[in-house]
Amino acid sequence: MTGSGGSDAEEPRTDGRIALGDHVIITGGGVKRMALVQADNKLRLGSSGVVQLEKLVGLRFGEVLRYDPKDRVLLPTNAYPDLDITSLQQRLEDARDNRHLVDDNRNQILSNVEIAALRQEKGVDAFLTTLVQKSTTFHTKTAYSQEKYLRKKKKRYGTLYKVERVTPDAAAEIYLPTINPSDVEPEETRSMRLRADTLALILHHSDVHSGSRVLVYEKTNGHLAAALLTRLGNDGVIMQVMDKVAQPNVFLAQAMGLTRVRELWKAIPRNDAFLLGREGTEEEQNPGDEKKKTGTGKNNTNKGNKKRGNGDIEGPSQWIRGIDARRMLKERPADSLIIVNDTESESLINELLPFIALGGHIVVYSQFLEDLSGAFARLWRECVNICVSETWYRHHQILPNRTHPTVNMSTAGGYLLTAIKTETNGIPRPRLEEVSKAILLEQAKSTETDGKMPFKRQREEGDERREQE
Amino acid sequence: MRSFPYLFFFFSCVPAFFSFWSVLLGMLAARGAVAKEGDTVLLVRGHLNLTPLTLRPGDLLHCKEGKFRHDDIIGRPLGTWVTGQSNIKGDTSRPPRLLVLQNSADLWTQAVPHRTQIIYDTDIAVIIFNLRLSPGCRVAEAGTGSGSLTHSIARTVAPNGMVYTFDFHKGRCLEARQEFRRNGLPASLVTCNWRDVCSKSLESDVSAGVEDEIGEGTDPKHGFGLSRHHVDAVFLDVPAPWLAIENVLHILRPGGMLCTFSPCIEQSQRTAQRLREEPFEFIDIRTVEALTKYFKPSFKRDREEDGRPSRPKLRPTLVSKGHSAYLTFARRRLERIPGLDDEDEERNDVSPRSGEEENAAS
Secondary structure (H helix, E strand, O other): OOOHHHHHHOOOOOOOEOOOOOEEEEEEOOEEEEEEOOOOOEEEEOOOEEEEHHHHOOOEOOOEEEEEOOOOEEEEOOOOOOOOOOOOOOOOOOOOOOOOOOOOOOOEOOOHHHHHHHHHHOOHHHHHHHHHHOEOOHHHOOHHHHHHHHHHHHHHHOOEEEEEEOOHHHHHHHHOOOOOOOOOOOOOOOOOOOOHHHHHHHHHHOOOOOOOEEEEEEOOOOHHHHHHHHHHOOOOEEEEEEOOOOOOOOHHHHHOOOOOHHHHEEEEEOOHHHHOOOOOHHHHHHHHHHHHHHHHHHHHHOHHHOOOOOHHHHOOOOEOOHHHHHHHHHHOOEEEEEEEOOOOOHHHHHHHHHHEEEEEEEEEEEOOHHHHHHHHHHHOOOEEEEEEEEEEEEEEEOOOOOOEEOOOOOOOOOEEEEEEEOOOOOOOOOOHHHHHHHHHHHHHHHOOOHHHHHHHHHHHHHHHHHHHO | OOHHHHHHHHHHHHHHHHHHHHHOOHHHOOOOOEOOOOOEEEEEEEOOEEEEEEOOOOOEEEEOOEEEEHHHHOOOEOOEEEEOEOOOOOOOOOOOEEEEEOOOHHHHHHHOOOOOOOOOHHHHHHHHHHOOOOOOOEEEEEOOOOOHHHHHHHHHHOOOOEEEEEEOOHHHHHHHHHHHHHOOOOOOOEEEEEEEOOOOOOOOOOOOOOOOOOOOOOOOEEOOOOOOOOEEEEEEOOOOHHHHHHHHHHHEEEEEEEEEEEOOHHHHHHHHHHHOOOOOOEEEEEEEEEEEEEEEEEOOOOOOOOOOOOOOEEEEOOOOOOOOOEEEEEEEOOOOOOOOOOOOOOOOOOOOHHHHHHHHHO
C-alpha cells in the first residue's frame, strides 16, 4: 500500500530500458510496427531504409530516435518527432490562390534520379530546401498549402522515429488502425480484430480489475487476453474456454513484457467434463495430453522468442482439466463472462452462464448485429441492464484555422451486448404475448407515466394469479 | 498420478483468493458477495435505472414500489430479489419485489447522484485505455465532479495504485470524500482534496496521499500539491485545461500520459496549442471523439410468420448522444539527453520560411 512517507521516498518510475528479446513498437514516417529486438533482426522503415534492431538495446522505452542511413542504426535525439508544430498561428490575409495553378507535371525541375542522388549527400532539411527552391510553383501557393507540401515531404523523407513498449492501445492501433484506417481487408486469418475503443469498452463493461476472475471465450488470437492481463496486475485469473482445435496464443502477452502469463491465464477444454461434469477417464485424459504435448512443442519452437528461456517449460501448465475447472467455478463462480465470437453465441451463453456469479458482468461482442439478437433473447430472463450498442470513434485534426475531423474514420467497431447477471425471475416463462406485455411494462416503468402504472400492474398480477391456479 | 499437479495448483490458489477477498470490500469485492451493514447497494428501478442505497439495520426504504426493510436485504446474496409490502393499505395482490445489485464502477456511473455533468461509459473506457492505466498506477484527476470517472480509475489501479482527485468546489469535495468511503474506496486508494489545479502552485511540495483538513477558508489551495514526477497519468476535466499544463509538467513523470476532456472545439484547440509550445514536452498529441449508438429489441411478429419468433429484431433507439466531449491525449516525452548536439537537430516544424524567402527573392 502507498503511505504518504513511502510515496515521497519512492523514486519516480520510468519505462525501463530495452533489452535483447524485448518487443518494441516503432512509429514514424507513416509506419507503426511491432518488432522483436534480436540479433540479426532487421526492420524496414518505409522508404528510409532498413534498420538493425539489435542496436536498440540499452535505449529507453519512449525514446525519440533519428535514423542514420550510413550505419543503418537508430540513435537517440532531442528533436521533436511529430509533424504538428506550425508557425501559422494567426489568421493570414493571403491573396494567393490556385486560379492560375496548372498541373503539367513539370513544376519540379529536378528529376527522380537527381532527387535520389541528393538524398544521399544532403541532410533532410537541406534536401527539402532544395526541393522547394527547384519547385516553380511553391511560392505561388498559399501559406497553408506550402506547409502541407512540406509536411508531406517531411513525412516521406523524415528520419525521426519513436520507440515504445508494447501496450494494449498501441497494439490495437496496429491491429486495426483508427488514425489512418485502411479499407484493405487484412489477409485471410481466422482471428477477429478489435478496434481500440471496442477493446476499451469490453474491459470497462466487464469490470476487470486486480483480483477479478474472468471467464473468456475469444477468437482474437490472444489480443483480448493480453489486454485483460494488464488489468489483472498480479492477482486474479483469466479462464479461457478453448474449442477442440484451439490453443492459447501467448505471443502478445509476452510481447507486452507481462510476467506470470501462464499462472494468471488458464485454458479450459470445452469438453463434457467441463460443461456437464461427466468424468470419463479415457475421454478426459486423452485431449488434455494431446493439447499438452502440442503446447510443449510450441514452446520449443518459440524458445528463442522468450526472455525466460526454459522457465516457461518448467513453469505451471497453462491448461486445467475440465473437471477441475468445473469444480473451481462451482465453488467460486466467475466475476465476468466475455464472449468475442464471429458466429452465434447462444450455445456458448447456455454453457457458460451457470458459471457466472450473481452480479457478474456479461459482455458479448460480434461483428454482426443479427448474432446479438439471439444472445439478447437468451439473456433477458436472467439478466438486467441488457444493452446492445455500437461505437462511433473519430479522430480530429487540431491545427489553427484548420481544425476538422479527419476525413476517413474506421467503421469496423462491431457491436457489443452488455448485461448484469441476476437471480432468475421467479415468474414462469411467459408466452409471446406476455413477453411483449412485459417489455411494454418495462418501458412504462422507465418512463414517468405514473397514471398507467396501477392498471398495468393490476392486470399482470391478475395473470400471475391465474397461472398459479 | 497426473492429477497431483492440478491438485497442488488448486490448493495453492485458495488461500490467495480468500485473503484477497477479505481485503477489498465494496465495489471491488468479488461478485456474489453477501450484503452487509453499511454497504452501498444498487436498486434496479427499471432498465438502466439504478439508485444507490446504504444499508442500515432497522431502516425502512419507502419508495414508489413499496416498503422494503433493510434487514431483509442484509445477510442475503446480492443480485437477488427482495420482497416488501405494498403501499396500498389492504392490498391483497402479489407483494412487490425489488432487485438488489452489487455495486461496481460501471454500474455506479448509471447510479451516481449528479452534482455535475458526468462522464459516461464510452468516454470512461476510452480514457482509461489510452491513459494506459493498470494496477499500481498513480493518477491525478481534476476536477472530481460527481466522481463518475474517479470510481472507474480507482477500480483499474487498485489495490496498490493511487488516485489523487481534486475539485475547486468545497462542497463537492466533501461530498465526494464521503461517497468514496461509503463505496469501499479507502483513503489509501483515493484521496480527494480541495484545490485549484489551474492556478500556479506557490507552495513547496506537499506530502502525497493525504486528505487535507478542509478548513473555513473561502478559496482552495493552488496546484496539485504532489511531488515532482509523482504520477503516471493526469486527467483534466476543467474549463481551461491549458492553464494547468505548467502544474502538470511538474507532477507527470516522463513517459506518462495526459488526457483533457473538453466539450468545445475551441478548448481543444487552445489545449493542443499549449501542449505544442516550446520546449515541446509532449508528443503523440491526438484528439478523439467517442459516441455510442444503442439498439433496442422489437418483438413484433411478421404477418407471414406462423410460429413465434425465437429472437427479437434490434433497431436503433430513437435518441443517442450526439456529442459528449473531445478527448485530447498526449504523452510526455522522456527527459532530454545531455550532450547531444542540438544545433544539427532536425526541426520538424514544417515552416514555409523557405517559401517566404523564395517569394521575397522573386
